[in-house]
Amino acid sequence: MVESLFVLMIFISMAALFPLIYGTVYRVEEQLDPERRTEWELFVLQLRKELYMSHSLKITDEQITFIQEGEVVSIEKYKEGIRRRVGGRGHEMILQEVSSVQFYPCDSSLCTRAVFKNGEKERAYLHLFAGEAI
Structure with a gap:
């Protein structure tokens, strides 16, 4: 007992x-x-660097295009990720497992919002320097 x-x-x-x-x-x-967060931060850093070294920025809902070193560069939603293309060629995936992305102007910044496949949401504000058009 x-x-x-x-x-x-x-x-x-x-x-x-x-x-x-x-x-x-x-x-x-x-x-x-922390892999997803790290991948997002690297994406934002690369995007900031690309925008700093470019001009003639064009923003659409799921794509941004700009000119860098005489080449047209586009960063766009492609299937389940975001890819970078130069001159309409190439396929460099720079962010993966993304269900949706949105690029839009806000004040004098480029705002980026992404929703990942697991439901996580991220947002970034990238300051645009003088000479960059929205």
Whole structure:
């Protein structure tokens, strides 16, 4: 009888601790998986650099085009990602697993909004320098 009570007490203690352990493991896993955020930040940095070195910016809903070193460069939504093309050729994927993207002017900036396949949403504001048209 005493042994049964002892086993029941251990089982109840373990059952009470399970949600705490599960929550901790979930948070650690979330912190160890920053790949999507890092990929987004790299995309924004590359876009900022491209815009800084370019002119004649044209913005449409899912595409931006500009001239860089005499070549027309486009960054556009393509299937489940965003790709970069130079002169209408090439296929350099610069952001993956994107369900939708939107480029739009806001004040003197280019705003970018993306929704990833897992439901995460990201947004960036890129300042446009003098001489860049919207």
